[in-house]
Amino acid sequence: MKISTQIRKYRQxxxxxxxxxxxxxxxxxxxxxxxxxxHSYPDIQTLLMMSVLFDVSLDNLVRGDMDMMKNEVLKQKNAMNFWSWTMVGAYFATAVLMGVVLNFMNIWGIILPICTFGIALLGAIKVERIKKTHALGTYEKIVAFSEGRPTEEISTKKGWKDVMSLVGVPLAFIIIMLLSVYLFSLI
Incomplete structure (x- = not known):
């Protein structure tokens, strides 16, 4: 049974x-x-409040949605992994191509790195859209709660990994690009 039906049923x-x-x-x-x-899904705190208010267990409130949530989390994580690796590969290709373009091609050669950079940006946009469109954080917390795992491990706050990716990815891009320019200048 879907949570939407359950909320309406218990409310009425x-x-x-x-x-x-x-x-x-x-x-x-x-x-x-x-x-x-x-159209949307309540967060874990609201679900807990509803289970108390309606005097039903969280399991009864979300029964039937649990398998859907597990499948949705897996499906969207796979999509995020695909687009994340696409983004990383395109960034790497762009950095390497900059060395080739700057050493061997004229100004029109910049079109190729611009295209690969566009693919990297598309990957980044897709990952962010998946995060916003699907309530993955909420789903993960509900699944963790139902399995007896602490929900604190699933954080919606920016952690050190997020900060490092914001700093590390551009830094790695610049280093690879400079190495590419230098190495291709030796040829």
Whole structure:
């Protein structure tokens, strides 16, 4: 059974309007409507509040959605891995091609590195879109909670890995590009 159906069922069972439920959960009426129409998904804290409010277990509230969440997390992580590796490969190709272009081609040769850089940007955009479109953080927390794992390990905050990728990727790009320019100048 879908969570949207469960929320509506328990809301109506307990005699709450969407407005009343929204007030009790500290969200807008539109948010309740979006949950009930499967346009968005409540976060783990709100699901826990609903399970207490409706006096049902979290398992009963999200039953049937758990397999869907596990599959969605796996599917979207695979998509993110594909686009992440595409992005890294395209950045690397761009850096190497800059050495070739600057040493052996005229100004029109810059089109090729621009294209590979465009592919890298497309990969970055796709990864960010997957993160925003799919509630992967929420799904991962719900799955972790249902399996008895701590949800704190799944953080939505920026960690040191995120900061290092913001600094490390451009730095690696510059180093590879400079090495490429230097090595191709020796030929």
């Amino acid at each position: 069972r307990d005699g709450y309007s969407q407005e009343e439920l929204a007030h009790k959960l500290y969200v807008s009426r539109q948010t309740i409507s979006n949950w009930e129409n499967s």
